[in-house]
Amino acid sequence: LPMNSAFAFVPRLSSQDVLQALSRGTSMAAEGHPFDLGKYVVAAESNGIDVRKGSVVDAVVLRTPYERLEYRAYRAAYQGHDMTKEQARRLAQRFGAEVQLVIFAHSPRPGIGERDFLQKFSHATLLLKQGRTLSPVSAGRAGLAEDFFAVKGEGRQILWLGSVSYTFKIPPSLLNGHTAECVFSFLDSAGHQHSYHVNLKNFY
Numbered sequence: 001l002p003m004n005s006a007f008a009f010v011p012r013l014s015s016q017d018v019l020q021a022l023s024r025g026t027s028m029a030a031e032g033h034p035f036d037l038g039k040y041v042v043a044a045e046s047n048g049i050d051v052r053k054g055s056v057v058d059a060v061v062l063r064t065p066y067e068r069l070e071y072r073a074y075r076a077a078y079q080g081h082d083m084t085k086e087q088a089r090r091l092a093q094r095f096g097a098e099v100q101l102v103i104f105a106h107s108p109r110p111g112i113g114e115r116d117f118l119q120k121f122s123h124a125t126l127l128l129k130q131g132r133t134l135s136p137v138s139a140g141r142a143g144l145a146e147d148f149f150a151v152k153g154e155g156r157q158i159l160w161l162g163s164v165s166y167t168f169k170i171p172p173s174l175l176n177g178h179t180a181e182c183v184f185s186f187l188d189s190a191g192h193q194h195s196y197h198v199n200l201k202n203f204y
Contacts, residue, residue, distance in 0.1 A: 009180055009200035011097040011170055013065055015089075021066050022088040025073025035074050040067050040203060042101070042184070043196050050150045051159075054108050056117075056188040060196055063100035063165075065092060066204050098137075099200070100167045101126070101184050106149060107160035108190045114160050118144060120189035124166040126198075127183040136166040 010017065028035060042060040051058070063071075069091055076083040103121065107114035118141040126134040144162040151157045166186070180200035187193055 009064060009099070009203055011065065013069065013092045013096070017066060018069065018088050018092045019085065021069040021092075022073045022083060022085065025070040025075075026077040026082055029074045029077035035071055037061055037067075040064070042198055048104075050152070051106060052152050053154055054190065056105050056108050056190055056192065057194060058104045058106060058161075060184070060194075061102045061104070062198060062200075062203055063102060064200075064203055065095035065098065068095050068100065097170050098167055099170060100165050101198075102163050102165040103186065103188075104163050105161065105188065110157045110159055114189075115144070117160055117189040118162045118164055121164045122187045123193075124184070124186040126168045127185065128171075129181040132171065134168050134171070137169050138167045140165045140167075 013021070025035075040062050042062050043057075044059045046052075046055065046058045048058050069088060072091055073083045073088065076087075101124075105118070105121075107117040124136050124139070126136075128134065142163050142165070144160065146158050147161055148156050149159045151159075182198050182200070183195055184198055185193065185195040
């Protein structure tokens with residue numbers, strides 16, 4: 001983690017943060033390590049292999065400006081095009097004051113009719129402890145593929161999988177030292193509501 005962090009969300013990265021994220025991401029790729037998302041996991045509902053019948057959500061991950069920059073540096077290095085300091089600074093400015101919440105999920109049922117299951121996620125909000133509800137400024141879907149899952153009581157099934165991401169702009173009131181506790185809620189493709197408590201002070 002950055003030298004000046006004690007696990008507390010930093011919406012706008014310092015020059016030192018930018019250089020460290022760039023260095024860590026590039027080094028991870030150069031050393032052949034997979035990108036480590038572990039410290040940014042909000043909830044893990046399954047191990048990605050064994051799932052309950054009718055379930056949808058596998059995990060929820062918080063992506064901070066620091067993590068997003070670190071990952072972009074990692075991806076660039078992995079592809080053989082190391083990110084420059086200037087590129088890193090521009091990305092840090094773009095990511096500032098935003099957080100992304102990413103839902104890794106699988107379809108509740110097999111079959112071609114479930115191929116669009118990621119499109120059915122909806123009603124994502126971020127409820128701040130002050131009572132203010134944020135709507136996402138953007139949403140994205142990625143990684144649609146098929147794979148085998150061990151469905152409890154059903155055996156092995158081929159299900160669709162992928163991710164849905166929601167980006168939220170953090171308001172100035174939260175940046176000025178107010179509580180960083182919030183609740184992320186959404187409806188999954190089966191219409192089930194999910195809510196997860198997130199304390200931004202537990203993430204960098």
